[in-house]
Amino acid sequence: MNLDLGHSQTLTYRYLCAAALTLTLLPFLTGCGPQASSYTPTTDTIVATSPISIDAAAKSIEVQGSPASVQSQVIDECVIGFDQLNLPYEVKSTDELLLNNQSLSYLRPLATPESIPSVDERLFAVWKVPKRMVGQVAYSIEVEIKANEIIYRNTCSR
Structure with missing residues (x-):
């Protein structure tokens, strides 16, 4: 079965992948921001x-x-x-x-x-x-x- 997503649907798929990647990295990025001040050195x-x-x-x-x-x-x-x-x-x-x-x-x-x-x-x-x-x-x-x-x-x- 072949699916032709077309050009606009391919772009939408790319944006969804980028959004998923951003949501995955978001907790890491916020850990470097305001929460970084709670770091206690060894x-x-x-x-x-x-x-x-x-x-x-x-x-x-x-x-x-x-x-x-x-x-x-x-x-x-x-x-x-x-x-x-x-x-x-x-x-x-x-x-x-x-x-x-x-x-x-x-x-x-x-x-x-x-x-x-x-x-x-x-x-x-x-x-x-x-x-x-x-x-x-x-x-x-x-x-x-x-x-x-x-x-x-x-x-x-x-």
Whole structure:
């Protein structure tokens, strides 16, 4: 059986198909609009800790051993570790620390003040690396320096 729909009926069929496709995509498109503001980013904080020794004369922090990197269980790109075991430092001011040639900003004092003879006491604090965005992931890193331990905290958000 042959059906001749004719030119106008073929156009109507095309419009019906386009309308059906639009109705199928409409919920997706509206999800990108006003409802998009309800998106909650995924956030995870991972921590790597290592014992250290501080060479006051060389102004260097020596990471002891070979601590393993820590990987987030939530965000694959979120990793932190000690790839450098010798970290030269310079306390530039009460607000700035150069650690392995990276500029860090003062964040807060330690819960319990610490000191080592001949080491600038301002070193012992919590410092932060400027926030970075790589692809879809934001990285916020804190470095806590104690007399015998260094702690890296990496908070990642996607």
